[in-house]
Amino acid sequence: MASVSDIVEEAGIGRGTFYLYFDSKREIFLELIEAFFRGYAELLEENHRRLEEAFRRRSRVLRTWRENMLRVLEYHQENPYLTNIAYREALGKDEDFSARVGELSSLAREKLVDEFRMMYDRGMMRECDVELVTSVVMGSTVYVVMEHLLPENEVDVESLADMIVEYHIRALIPEVGDVKRALHSAIETG
Amino acid sequence: MASVSDIVEEAGIGRGTFYLYFDSKREIFLELIEAFFRGYAELLEENHRRLEEAFRRRSRVLRTWRENMLRVLEYHQENPYLTNIAYREALGKDEDFSARVGELSSLAREKLVDEFRMMYDRGMMRECDVELVTSVVMGSTVYVVMEHLLPENEVDVESLADMIVEYHIRALIPEVGDVKRALHSAIETG
DNA sequence: ACTATTGTAATGACATGTCAGTACCAAAAA
């Protein structure tokens, strides 16, 4: 991790100046990460509300899922450094931080599990282990973000969202389901 | 990270003894990780060979894929501590280590991409972005390992492998493909 | 006796955090 010396050097300020604005290095670190996590948690809540609304109206469920995925990707794309820190750099570093990561990932998991259950109850999903599916979706999303979204700056988020959602829809649609129709309702512009 | 004091205490040896056997803490760390990585790389190579062989014989391709997935899961299950260190604890820590992780993950990616292309060439896979699919498979696998395999010790690896492979087969099978037959050939015992 | 091991104490590199002092500006006093 960057030392305070690194930070002040990079910022072109004196060592003391740093401590005028932050009580400790830990503080600035947790503050940055916390902001990122709070934003992400809010996004997840909002996505969840939108999807619930779609379920209530019984329309545009898959489309909403795709839009939610898009927003998740965009959020990470807009915060590349923090994303990198949160998912890679700081994982085994700080007790509090790890706890916070755990909280957020539990939150995300709960939301997703709930969403998949709603899909299942409406016959939009085949029978399967929801917890496992949730892990698959979360894990693949994080990995795609790290491998495709952060390194290249010229990546098309829209089509990335399309491809990811298509993958999961195909994997989850019931035996009797109409793949073409589902994909169309989720992805194709109309 | 564990201090040298922690290590010698845990191992029940003296501080001096530690330095009789290792030049430095870094050395033992890299040695352990390297062993884990080498083992994993070998596993990947072997899996790749098996799958190539299956392609050559034009039989049991999906079954072999499932077996490969199983071996990957088992390898991580057998090395829970190293898995945890490799994927979580030590990610932003050491320059050399990060480079090694990068190498290994590139190796895994190359193999997988190659395997998917073979599947595609034989009409076993729909047209899609192979790089992205590879990320999805790799990411979801790591995540499932961390969330389902490591925490609980009473998890059934076999059915985990089944469910993961079923997920990907459903996601990747061509429009005209026979899902039931594919799943049967991959998973059902016979 | 000889060797391998131990554990305490010392060392040094490097990290964070502190604080007396500098630079500067603007307003008050002369």
Place this chain on the structure above:
DNA sequence: TTTTTGGTACTGACATGTCATTACAATAGT
């Protein structure tokens, strides 16, 4: 106008702490 004063932002040498690493005398094992 010039000088003094006060306040704010900033600085970097220094204090302090942590931890890997080394040195070495004492001890256990053969």
